[in-house]
Amino acid sequence: MNAVKHIQSRTVVLPTKDIDTDQIIAARFLTTTSREGLGQNVFYDLRYNEDGSEKSDFPLNQPQAHGCGILVAGNNFGCGSSREHAPWALLDYGFQAVISSEIADIFRNNALKNGLVPVVADKGTHQWLLDNPGAEVQINVEDAMLTLPDGRTTGFPIDSFAKYCLVEGIDQLGFLQQHLERITNFEEVRAWKP
Amino acid sequence: MSNATLFEKVWSDHVVVDETPDTPAVLYIDLHIIHEVTTPQAFTVLREQGLPVRRPDLTLATMDHSTPTTPVSSFKDLDVVGESAANQIRQMEQNCKDFGLDLIGFGNEHRGIVHVIGPELGATQPGKSIVCGDSHSSTHGAFGALAFGIGTTEVGHVLATQCLLQRKPKTLAINIDGQIPAGVSAKDVILAIIGEIGVDGGTGHVIEYRGDAITALDMDSRMTICNMSIEGGARAGMIAPDDTTFEYLHGRPRAPRGADWDAAVKRWKELRTDEGAEYDKSITLAAGALQPMVTFGTNPGMVVGINEPVPDGGDDPSFRKALDYMQIESGKPMTDHSVDVVFVGSCTNGRLSDIEEAARVLEGRKVADGVRMLVVPGSQQVKNQAEAKGLDRIIVEAGAEWREAGCSMCIGMNGDTVPHGKLSVSTSNRNFEGRQGVGARTVLASPATAAASAVSGRVADPRTFS
DSSP: OOOOOEEEEEEEEEOOSSOBHHHHSOGGGTTOSSSTTGGGGTTHHHHBOTTSOBOTTSGGGSGGGTTOOEEEEOSSBTBSOOOTHHHHHHHHHTOOEEEESOBOHHHHHHHHTTTOEEEEOOHHHHHHHHHSTTOEEEEETTTTEEEOTTSOEEEOOOOHHHHHHHHHTOOHHHHHHTTHHHHHHHHHHOSSOO | OOSOOHHHHHHHTTEEEOOOSSSOEEEEOSEEEEOSSSSHHHHHHHHHHTOOOSOGGGEEEEOOSSOOOSOOSSGGGOOOSSHHHHHHHHHHHHHHHHTTOOEEOTTOTTOBOHHHHHHHHTOSOTTOEEEESSGGGGGGGGGTOEEEEOOHHHHHHHHHHSEEEEOOOEEEEEEEESOOOTTOOHHHHHHHHHHHHOTTTTTTEEEEEESHHHHTSOHHHHHHHHHGGGGGTOSEEEOOOOHHHHHHHTTOTTSOOHHHHHHHHHHHTTOSOOTTOOOSEEEEEEGGGOOOEEEOSSSTTSEEETTSBOOOOTTOHHHHHHHHHHTOOTTSBGGGSBOSEEEEOHHHHOSHHHHHHHHHHHTTOOOOTTOEEEEOOSBHHHHHHHHHTTHHHHHHHTTOEEOOSSSGGGTTOSSOOOOTTOEEEESSSOOOTTTTSTTOEEEEOOHHHHHHHHHHSBOOOGGGGO
């Protein structure tokens, strides 16, 4: 995983609540055996009509959304399935961070393990971002601070270990492997065996 | 430990390394269930790093998501939909071969949906920690296991180390007191719960379902309830094991035997929340007020009693968007709507008692003209048991399709999809936009409600078919 310390980008806003992982990446795109190339199918049924033409009113299809690296979404983003294809698709499309007032547990975990920064903003900040698409926002991962265009800053919660891994670009498997001796010991001494 | 909840007992029994403010706990996993969709990229990481699977003996592998369910005389005839799905299935077979894993593959009498076969084999047991790259892993909590869905990176962690890095979640007690009325099933109970707490009500929490209405349920019903914990935002849902649990497990292929069985039951009986233990949150529902439930919107929290009017969401644009997608109006009951497709199956409602519940309604009746009904057993075992009881004949004679085991129309990855704009009454777990096919409109319901709707040609109250 590449280190993610600081993000500065304009936002694109999807104000709908409860955007689930089926909407982020539909199940029919999950037959891949790779992590690559999922960006072309992100939000597919929201982006395209049945005949394959673009839905012009969908925010991601508007010219000003081009190059936006921060997605602002309605409450409870990423609910539903455990598919890691959801953060893979968002990253592949070009997003570096997602901001909502609540982010579902499994999606948040998956995002953090891939360097997509999940930012849970306070209600006031979240509402301001929903109301101001295209705002230039800064996310300082190391200090867990979000800065709005007028210079207002606000903190956001992030697990200290996950933050450390993001900032240093650390693969958590390596961390787990440091504990292999204790894992073996646990297997040997536990009172019952699975 | 005194004054501990069921969750805390199972959690602490699996902590290899304690969590600190700076680092999560290292949590040991007793059973890792894997399937073809969420594992290929994890095996790639193992290959890249030259790592073996640490505990093949604690890994249960099958294929269910993208597998066809069309009836075939021989598994050789299976026609996998799409080259990439076929490739994924071949990849799963290769990965299991390369890493020394027993694959419950095509032609195996135990193949089925991950969350159906774990319990069926007796691999799912009280007090175990169980994970799978599938959010409905919460199902296994019905046995008093701590079971939750994980992403593919974490699948790799478990394959390589048999452990996960986890922060301890909070606890939410859901008490259901009293007696569940006749004609109301476990599916109705969990839909009512999600309607109450909302689709994010359980975020960050592990649910424990409690109360005499819960302890009165059989294991299939308990699994249906725990299965949909994730639809309330909770990664895991648990029910304390009791005699019903032990009776279910006794004699199953992977359950302990002889003296090991006695020792296990003794240990399992300790797996209950102590008197005075505290939950972070607690809610109570009265079982007596429950009724058949159906969803009207595009998430499982948008749910209403079968004869009640669809609520008015005010000026909430997300609510309005959901109703527009569903082509449903506020103020009218769901029974006003005609039905195009009915699906009975999935890890939520694809067990023998679910098929029986549907067959009871179908017996001696016909699926209404213009309605396509699929009944898809959750496993090969469920299929065999249902056929031994003659349920397949009732289903086929009613004009419904009796299929091979798999996830099927719950997720629509295998070619079983609902056509654009069509309304489906489904016993699955998600009514998300496009879940059952592009533009599909899904109404979640119990097997009885689904079968009643198939017969009526409209969304129907199953109590009128008793």
